[in-house]
Amino acid sequence: MIRGLPEEEFFASGHRACAGCGAAIAMRHITKAAGRNTIVVQATGCMEVVSTPYPETAWRLPYIHGAFENTAAIASGIERALKTLGKKYNILVLGGDGATFDIGFGALSGAIERGHNFLYVCNDNGAYMNTGIQRSGATPKYAHTTTSPAGRVIPGKLEWKKPLPFIIASHRAPYVATASISEIPDLYSKIKKGLEIEGPCYVQVFSPCVPGWGIDSAKSVEVARLAVETRICPLYEIEGGILKITKDIKEPKPVEEYLKAQARFKHLSETQIKEIQAFVDGEWTRIKELEEKKCRFY
Amino acid sequence: MPEIVVEASRAMALGVKLCKPKVIPMYPITPQTHIVEALAEMINNGELQAEMIHVESEHSACSALLGAQAAGVRTFSATSSQGLALMYEILPIISGNRMPCVMAVANRALSAPISIWNDHSDAVSARDQGWIQLWVESTQEAIDTTIQLYKICEDHSVLLPGMLCLDGFTLSHVYERAIVPEQEQVDAFLPEYKPYIKLDPEKPITMGPIAFPNSFMEFKKMQHEAMLQALKVIKNVHDEFAKQFGRAYGDGLLELYRMEDAEYALMGMGTLVGTARVVVDKLREEGQKVGLIKLRSLRPFPKGELINATKNLQGLTVIDRHISLGYEGPLFSDVRSALFESDIRINNFIAGLGGRDITQKHLRKALLSLKERREGGWLL
Numbered sequence: 001m002i003r004g005l006p007e008e009e010f011f012a013s014g015h016r017a018c019a020g021c022g023a024a025i026a027m028r029h030i031t032k033a034a035g036r037n038t039i040v041v042q043a044t045g046c047m048e049v050v051s052t053p054y055p056e057t058a059w060r061l062p063y064i065h066g067a068f069e070n071t072a073a074i075a076s077g078i079e080r081a082l083k084t085l086g087k088k089y090n091i092l093v094l095g096g097d098g099a100t101f102d103i104g105f106g107a108l109s110g111a112i113e114r115g116h117n118f119l120y121v122c123n124d125n126g127a128y129m130n131t132g133i134q135r136s137g138a139t140p141k142y143a144h145t146t147t148s149p150a151g152r153v154i155p156g157k158l159e160w161k162k163p164l165p166f167i168i169a170s171h172r173a174p175y176v177a178t179a180s181i182s183e184i185p186d187l188y189s190k191i192k193k194g195l196e197i198e199g200p201c202y203v204q205v206f207s208p209c210v211p212g213w214g215i216d217s218a219k220s221v222e223v224a225r226l227a228v229e230t231r232i233c234p235l236y237e238i239e240g241g242i243l244k245i246t247k248d249i250k251e252p253k254p255v256e257e258y259l260k261a262q263a264r265f266k267h268l269s270e271t272q273i274k275e276i277q278a279f280v281d282g283e284w285t286r287i288k289e290l291e292e293k294k295c296r297f298y
Numbered sequence: 299m300p301e302i303v304v305e306a307s308r309a310m311a312l313g314v315k316l317c318k319p320k321v322i323p324m325y326p327i328t329p330q331t332h333i334v335e336a337l338a339e340m341i342n343n344g345e346l347q348a349e350m351i352h353v354e355s356e357h358s359a360c361s362a363l364l365g366a367q368a369a370g371v372r373t374f375s376a377t378s379s380q381g382l383a384l385m386y387e388i389l390p391i392i393s394g395n396r397m398p399c400v401m402a403v404a405n406r407a408l409s410a411p412i413s414i415w416n417d418h419s420d421a422v423s424a425r426d427q428g429w430i431q432l433w434v435e436s437t438q439e440a441i442d443t444t445i446q447l448y449k450i451c452e453d454h455s456v457l458l459p460g461m462l463c464l465d466g467f468t469l470s471h472v473y474e475r476a477i478v479p480e481q482e483q484v485d486a487f488l489p490e491y492k493p494y495i496k497l498d499p500e501k502p503i504t505m506g507p508i509a510f511p512n513s514f515m516e517f518k519k520m521q522h523e524a525m526l527q528a529l530k531v532i533k534n535v536h537d538e539f540a541k542q543f544g545r546a547y548g549d550g551l552l553e554l555y556r557m558e559d560a561e562y563a564l565m566g567m568g569t570l571v572g573t574a575r576v577v578v579d580k581l582r583e584e585g586q587k588v589g590l591i592k593l594r595s596l597r598p599f600p601k602g603e604l605i606n607a608t609k610n611l612q613g614l615t616v617i618d619r620h621i622s623l624g625y626e627g628p629l630f631s632d633v634r635s636a637l638f639e640s641d642i643r644i645n646n647f648i649a650g651l652g653g654r655d656i657t658q659k660h661l662r663k664a665l666l667s668l669k670e671r672r673e674g675g676w677l678l
Contacts, residue, residue, distance in 0.1 A: 036499055037499050038499065039369070039497045039499065041365070048508065049508050052504055052506075052507035052508050053507065053508055053510065054507040054508065054509045054510070054513050055507075055513070057504035057507060059502065059504050060502060061499065061502050062497040062498055062499055062501075062502045062503060063497075063502070063503075063504045063505065064364075064365070064368050064497060064504075064505040064506050065505070065506035065507070066361055066364055066365070066388065066391050066395075066506055067361070067387055067388060067391055069357070070357060070358060070361035070388065072358075073323075073353060073357070073358035073359075073361035073362045073365065074361045074362065074364055074365035074368075075365060076323070076351055076353065076358070076361075076362045076365065077321060077323060077351065077361065077362035077363060077364060077365025077366035077367070077368075077369065077373075078365040078366065078368065078369040078497065079365075080321045080349040080351055080362075080366060081320060081321050081349075081365070081366040081367075081369035081370060081371040081373075082369055083349060084320040084321065084347070084348070084349055084371055085320075085369070085370060085371065089499055106354060106355060106358075107354070107355070107357070107358050107361070109354070110353060110354030110355070110358060111358075113354075114351070114352065114353075
């Protein structure tokens with residue numbers, strides 16, 4: 001229990017997630033921030049499977065799961081229905097990176113363009129973990145997944161991760177933020193903010209997957225923290241189109257420390273690690289520039 | 299009750315308006331669009347208190363339908379052809395969650411080759427997804443059946459979604475005389491929507507859980523039983539409607555035309571039935587003992603009623619506006635399966651695909667085929 005957070009649990013223990021599951025840590029604290037007056041819409045994925053085995057449920061909030069790619073559309077329907085009923089609840093939309101970056105991107109883009117009042121939270125662990133660790137648009141470059149295996153010819157995934165928070169911000173979303181399960185108070189306040197601000201808000205939570213990343217189940221928070229400290233996972237928020245870094249990393253650790261902690265990167269050559277370091281440095285400079293020059297996303 | 303000359307799509311929209319849905323997610327596709335355009339006008343002119351959601355795909359239209367209904371309000375949407383195909387994934391999710399959503403399908407062929415014109419391949423291909431399917435012949439029937447469908451689907455012994463199937467263009471774009479009921483009449487017939495379950499922080503429930511092999515079949519069995527129960531409810535609601543509004547369509551499941559002493563009959567759904575009525579009349583004038591069976595409810599399928607309706611026939615010819623490629627007309631398969639213990643001869647014609655006209659000549663040839671010992675086939 002982290003000091004200062006509400007004691008009431010809305011994501012009950014006894015769910016079937018793996019020991020050390022980053023997403024389960026995220027669910028627990030996201031729902032604490034949202035509170036009782038909340039309707040949850042969740043995409044197909046690990047979190048749905050582990051939390052709703054009929055006739056059991058881990059959810060102490062009204063909850064609906066429809067399909068993989070349509071949470072933003074289901075939420076749109078709920079939001080407009082509540083409007084006609086004159087009711088106002090938090091609408092918390094939850095999906096993994098496969099549901100958000102890839103298959104549900106169209107539905108999310110449409111819902112944000114229409115301006116529905118909800119908070120969409122993407123649990124980003126960088127692959128389709130529920131189906132057995134397949135490559136997604138959020139998978140980092142060179143990561144080994146079961147569909148981008150580190151082979152003798154092709155060394156894992158060949159492309160960089162899709163810059164989804166910036167794409168969402170460009171939709172004129174009033175609030176976009178990145179968060180990590182290693183920074184719970186920051187995650188908590190970003191969820192609160194995303195629910196308070198009127199309109200479609202988006203928070204992307206960086207969360208390790210124990211079997212997917214090949215890490216020890218006791219190390220998921222530690223590895224998430226390394227991602228922040230190496231600038232792999234920059235923490236920022238974009239409010240009203242203006243970016244602000246919420247955790248400045250003045251003396252970053254080398255990305256190698258983060259990469260070496262995970263089996264999915266164990267095949268990496270020195271050159272590949274250098275390439276990743278250069279990319280991360282470049283991205284950080286770009287984000288810094290956006291902040292310093294007060295560049296507007298819209 | 300004002301009688302007006304109205305396009306069937308607009309009439310549908312007027313019927314929907316009388317049922318007061320609160321959320322209407324929609325995505326344009328020909329030939330359905332006139333329905334939602336009319337509803338958009340009504341909303342924007344303040345005549346209908348509802349929210350239209352201009353979703354970015356039919357997949358999302360169907361998903362928003364689920365969300366809105368789950369939040370506790372009456373909903374409506376409309377689609378056709380590829381649009382229904384894109385919704386396909388969500389159809390069994392709505393029925394499996396027992397959400398009584400109502401949707402119009404202005405029936406249109408499925409691509410390829412692309413065709414905007416009518417046949418029944420879109421909705422018939424979706425018939426196994428747990429939606430009640432009522433098929434209509436005329437503008438008046440479209441209005442009346444829409445009002446009935448909400449009451450049928452929302453009945454707590456049913457709780458299933460429903461599709462109102464009307465032929466694209468051959469009905470959706472046709473102007474006919476129709477009576478639009480008064481709001482007070484509909485209010486007396488169709489009560490305010492009271493959700494059986496809803497998403498409510500006061501009483502949290504989990505919708506759409508994962509079912510393991512030890513419970514999945516029970517869910518499906520309950521849905522099937524609700525479908526069978528719907529056979530009774532469709533009839534009862536139809537009878538109640540007939541009493542209150544003075545218009546009836548057979549028993550609500552089947553409509554029989556000149557079947558009293560008929561030896562041979564045609565069977566089909568949708569607008570082709572209108573042409574078939576004329577053919578039957580003409581053959582009757584020639585002294586032929588022929589009749590017509592219109593199927594209104596494809597799902598649930600009225601097996602018992604069909605057995606009764608056909609027991610004195612010598613031959614029944616089924617017209618399918620769709621083909622299960624590699625086998626036969628799906629309606630024919632259903633009919634033959636229902637009648638397999640009877641000794642009536644049954645044959646099948648495939649007709650009207652992709653908007654091909656179904657003419658009197660076609661139907662005359664089909665209706666006399668069994669009497670003249672000819673086989674079924676394609677009415678090209």
